[in-house]
Amino acid sequence: MREALLHIDGRPVPAEDHATMDVVSPVTGRTVARIAHASPGDVDRAVTAARRSFEDRRWRGIAPRERARVLNRAAALLSERVHDLAALETEQIGRPIREMRAQLARLPEWLEYFGAVAQTDRGSVPDVGAGQVNLIRRVPIGVAGLITPWNHPLLITMKKVSVAVAAGNSVVIKPSELGPLVPLELARLLEEAGVPTGVVNVVTGAGATTGRALSEHRGIDKLDVTGGTETGRVIAAEAGRRLIPVTAELGGKAPVIVFDDAPLDDAVAGALFASFIATGQTCVQGSRILVQDTAYDAFLARLLERVGGLRLGDPADTATQIGPLVSAVQRDRVASAVEQARAQGVTVAAGGRVPEDPALAAGQYYLPTILTEVTTSHDIWRQEVFGPVAVVVPFHDEEDAIRLANDADFGLAGSIWTHDTARGLRMVDRLDIGIVWINDHHRVDPASPWGGMKDSGIGSENAIEAFHAYTQMKSTVINTAPSGADWFGTTEPMRYS
Numbered sequence: 001m002r003e004a005l006l007h008i009d010g011r012p013v014p015a016e017d018h019a020t021m022d023v024v025s026p027v028t029g030r031t032v033a034r035i036a037h038a039s040p041g042d043v044d045r046a047v048t049a050a051r052r053s054f055e056d057r058r059w060r061g062i063a064p065r066e067r068a069r070v071l072n073r074a075a076a077l078l079s080e081r082v083h084d085l086a087a088l089e090t091e092q093i094g095r096p097i098r099e100m101r102a103q104l105a106r107l108p109e110w111l112e113y114f115g116a117v118a119q120t121d122r123g124s125v126p127d128v129g130a131g132q133v134n135l136i137r138r139v140p141i142g143v144a145g146l147i148t149p150w151n152h153p154l155l156i157t158m159k160k161v162s163v164a165v166a167a168g169n170s171v172v173i174k175p176s177e178l179g180p181l182v183p184l185e186l187a188r189l190l191e192e193a194g195v196p197t198g199v200v201n202v203v204t205g206a207g208a209t210t211g212r213a214l215s216e217h218r219g220i221d222k223l224d225v226t227g228g229t230e231t232g233r234v235i236a237a238e239a240g241r242r243l244i245p246v247t248a249e250l251g252g253k254a255p256v257i258v259f260d261d262a263p264l265d266d267a268v269a270g271a272l273f274a275s276f277i278a279t280g281q282t283c284v285q286g287s288r289i290l291v292q293d294t295a296y297d298a299f300l301a302r303l304l305e306r307v308g309g310l311r312l313g314d315p316a317d318t319a320t321q322i323g324p325l326v327s328a329v330q331r332d333r334v335a336s337a338v339e340q341a342r343a344q345g346v347t348v349a350a351g352g353r354v355p356e357d358p359a360l361a362a363g364q365y366y367l368p369t370i371l372t373e374v375t376t377s378h379d380i381w382r383q384e385v386f387g388p389v390a391v392v393v394p395f396h397d398e399e400d401a402i403r404l405a406n407d408a409d410f411g412l413a414g415s416i417w418t419h420d421t422a423r424g425l426r427m428v429d430r431l432d433i434g435i436v437w438i439n440d441h442h443r444v445d446p447a448s449p450w451g452g453m454k455d456s457g458i459g460s461e462n463a464i465e466a467f468h469a470y471t472q473m474k475s476t477v478i479n480t481a482p483s484g485a486d487w488f489g490t491t492e493p494m495r496y497s
């Protein structure tokens with residue numbers, strides 16, 4: 001069994017009261033790691049270390065080109081270790097190794113991209129008229145508290161750390177208690193590449209204790225969270241009280257809109273990818289598959305056939321397509337959402353139960369589930385299930401598809417499947433959604449903004465916008481007039497500007 005300590009000021013340290021938490025495998029039910037459970041005192045030590053590193057300018061004070069070199073070294077180290085880190089993610093959270101390898105292989109790109117942004121981002125000099133020059137520069141914000149979830153432990157931590165650190169900030173990371181080991185590895189790897197100690201600190205522990213202590217700490221200058229919408233509200237309220245900026249990437253209920261001109265097999269493959277990757281545990285999961293009525297029967301028949309063929313199994317096996325849910329709690333949430341839908345008269349067209357295979361009995365497995373005969377008054381239409389459950393609902397025309405797609409509290413992501421690009425773009429225009437894919441789903445890139453509308457959060461990850469959100473502006477106005485004005489030395493009218 002692995003043991004993990006906190007990472008503060010470049011050193012592994014136990015929690016001050018030696019409290020620990022267990023990380024339990026969702027495959028076997030056995031404890032796979034014991035982690036330190038940080039107290040408010042430990043969080044304070046981590047924030048103090050981060051603050052010290054920010055104040056003495058050991059990282060923000062060096063040229064962006066040098067920061068980029070360090071981040072590129074970290075990217076190279078990460079590429080070398082992808083295999084081991086992917087296996088570690090799979091062991092803790094149960095996501096198939098095939099997915100974790102593909103996902104982690106791309107993560108060096110975030111370090112490279114934000115290193116490049118740090119070198120190329122420029123201030124500006126707005127024209128404020130003769131006699132004055134106005135220089136606007138961007139400077140780092142300070143110490144950021146990064147609170148991350150379990151569904152993509154390294155991807156989401158990387159999205160936040162890469163940009164925060166490239167911009168010259170120091171950070172304290174609170175990874176999810178269900179998958180904390182790889183984010184801890186990332187902190188060590190960044191230091192190995194040359195990020196000075198104290199810049200990246202990690203406090204592991206529960207949300208209600210460690211996470212709360214971090215979000216309430218007065219030494220934090222920015223909060224950045226990915227998690228459930230209720231968690232996001234609590235953290236954003238805390239940021240509001242303290243008047244510090246917050247970025248929040250929260251829940252979703254993504255529509256997958258399939259028009260009858262989309263090739264059937266492509267649309268079905270796309271819907272499967274949207275709904276069941278990560279066993280449906282993603283914020284952009286395609287949980288509402290909307291299909292044009294003229295294609296509905298053929299689409300549903302083909303979808304059910306493909307769902308029946310998905311391979312559940314040991315996530316460490318490269319042939320496994322669907323792993324377990326992350327925990328017993330998460331499986332119970334999924335099962336009770338499906339039971340409630342069933343009780344409300346919804347048809348369970350596939351899945352809707354735990355698999356019978358005795359080889360899977362010890363794990364938190366749940367069959368990929370398709371629900372039909374769903375209306376907008378059913379709870380399942382609205383609630384985020386965060387598991388392998390999708391509803392399939394017919395629509396008539398563009399107007400009807402827009403009405404259904406926008407009928408949600410969330411507005412994170414969605415996809416449109418059509419060969420008519422003009423129609424796709426017309427639809428994008430009217431969707432209250434932050435990320436829309438046409439003939440694709442789930443695609444993420446460090447250069448492409450990632451953030452939602454409505455209850456899906458505030459602000460955006462990735463891209464130059466995220467870099468700017470990790471900086472604050474400093475405006476310097478220089479008087480270039482040959483002689484100074486003397487406001488009180490005259491009664492002549494003067495211009496005050």
Ligand code: TXE
Binds near residue numbers: 148149177215283
């Ligand atoms: O997430 P939490 P949970 C959704 C999904 C899921 C539900 C609950 O619907 O079913 O959230 O999952 C930390 N102060 N998403 O309970 O609790 C917590 O320790 C500070 C969507 O696992 O929101 C973890 O590090 N921190 C999501 C992080 O917040 C707190 C991904 C997220 O955990 C805290 C995960 C507090 N009061 C779940 N309470 C997405 N958008 O992708 C918790 N935390």
